[in-house]
Amino acid sequence: MNLFAERNSRIETENAFKVGPHIVRVEQQKCAVIKLNLGEPDFSVPQHIKAEIKRQLDLDNTHYCDPKGLLSLRQAICYQINETRGLKTNPEQVVVFPGGKPSIGLAQQVYCEPGDEVIYPSPGFPIYESFIRYVRAIPVPLHLEESANFTFSPEQLENLITPRTKLIYLNFPSNPTGGVAGKALLEATAKVILERCHPNVRVYSDEIYENIIFDAQQYRSISSVPEMEERTIIAGGFSKTYAWTGGRIGYAVFPTVKEADVFKTLNINYFSCVPPYNQEAAKEALENPLSKAAVKKMVETFEARRNLIWLKINEIPGITCQKPGGAFYLFPNISGVCENLGLIEKHQRLSKEQQSSPDYIFQMFALYEHQVAVLDRKSFGQIGADGKYFLRLSIAADQAVLEEGVRRLKAASEDLSGLDKFLKERPDLIPAWIFAWFRMRAASFSGFSACSTLEKLHNFTYRLDQFLEPPLVRQVASS
Ligand SMILES: Cc1ncc(COP(=O)(O)O)c(C=O)c1O
16 A cells, blocks of 8 residues: 555655755855755745734734634735726635745645636746646646747637646746746737637736836736736735745735635645734735835846846856746756757766756756755746756845855856866765755764764765666655
């Protein structure tokens, strides 16, 4: 009898979290890592929001509450959505979730039968693709082209729509590319959907970066296009706008109350409710005029960093990078770097167990040998990503840190001998338990440096891997 149900083999993950243990290892072994892998603003939650959380705790507002979300917060969300998008939603259409993430997978559970097709942007937030096979639906990536600054053409979308299409994810400004859709693209996209899709097909519009938008652009939602309100789920949250990723408050506005109530039932089944003290503070975030200035300051900082780092990254030979219109990421194409380092051929020569993709190898090489953490293309959708070599850099760090990060990436992009050494040793493939065991042993001998011992270990464990049966290596590596 298997321990785990088969469906567990059909779910993926978010690499931004998975890379954490590698960073810890490198920091224990070598030195501090420049972390450009994280998707969270490097700002504090604005003071007035923090004060409201504390005030609510002192009021003992720490008990179960409405599983759909506090009515007062749902009213505030509705007001803001209606004001900014010209809609007429009501609070009963709103459901509050623990973050922007849960409604992504729940939407697939609610709307998709096995065999239904889900269209989603690729590169895109990994959770869109991750869940699709878990619910036995079929992933249909909508490939965002670098040449179109990571948007898509209405024809491209039209070609993907079939009678089995059930859900279409859109995300502007986009993670990981920072791409933003203009009015014309949103209208053309809506036209295709209205003409080609059954009225029960839902558009899940992930608008979590709506407030982080540059170059004096005005944010536009597909829900504002006539007749789209009835088909669009507007998803948003407080993690990015208010630098409050640990608060875990997100929401979705559904086309009908009936749909919202189905999600409320899932909330009851999964987590009962979202902490009420945080919900009250989320309401404060929406209603207190101080929020506007705090968000403006953060966005201006991101824009200044975007301007600088975009120029600097484009100066690295072998890298081309589009200018993002929003969010806080850069998504450079590193094909030239992979070619300059001979990484594509070197990757082909690796054993099956060591293969992944050239940009993943570069990601790990940059981390282990140059102490800078970024993410590769496949961290943002795997299907159809072969042969595309990109990195995602978060600009949610101080300017000096970002500049040092770019300097390290440049050094990595020129470090042929370092790459060959890395490929021989592959420290990133050392199973966690071997690493932990040797650290413990090395630490117990005085006068023994854990770091140098570990460095010698790389070679040893690499050779050890050759002795172990491949399935065992995989099992241990993933534990
Ligand atoms: C596009 C997108 N949607 C949703 C989320 C999830 O946000 P939260 O942290 O509020 O769950 C993220 C987080 O990175 C994101 O980038």
